Amino acid sequence: MFRRTFWFTAGAAAGVWATTKVNRKLKQLTPESLAAQAADKAVEAGHRLKDFALDVRAGMLQREAELGEALGLEGPPVDNGQDRELPAPRRRAALDHTASPTTTYSIPTISYNRNEDH
Template sequence: MFRRLFWLVAGIAIGTWGTTKVNRAARKLTPEGIAETAVGRAADLGGQVRRFAQDVRTGMAEREAELKKTPGRTGRDYHRGFPAAPDQALPGQRSGNAYNRKDDH
């Protein structure tokens, strides 16, 4: 008797679980379910784009701070990418004004 009762309860539990799974899968295939999935994925993509943009802004700010600390770059010359004075060189560059040197010609 207990054996039959056990199998009855097990069958009901498995049937309920299976029905729930089938209903969820069928719901995802309806137009409303597809729309919900698309909206969820679009929201995830939007969040990823926002995080990427924030990372880019942070990186730009860090790089700009590094460049501003570089000797010889001040004021408007910093934004144009040239040293502040022709006789000052950035690290890795030759000193002096390389464009007006007569021995290079």
């Protein structure tokens, strides 16, 4: 008799547990629940995107300050209408602009006749 009572109780408990699990899953799959989950995910993605944009902005301001310091542009702005002078260049220009203007360059001619060599 004790065995039958034990197995009856175990079966009833398993049935209650399975029914509860199925009902929870069905509630998660209702249209209202799916819409709420999608809205929560969108809000979370928006927060992540905002944090990323703030990190990018902070990095941009830091890099801008480093470049301004390296170029000697850090200083109070001139309000009297006069332009500030640019700092002297630190490197030589890559192109030599002192070449004589009489230098001629030859451009190779290429035939674009579609009927050639066919």
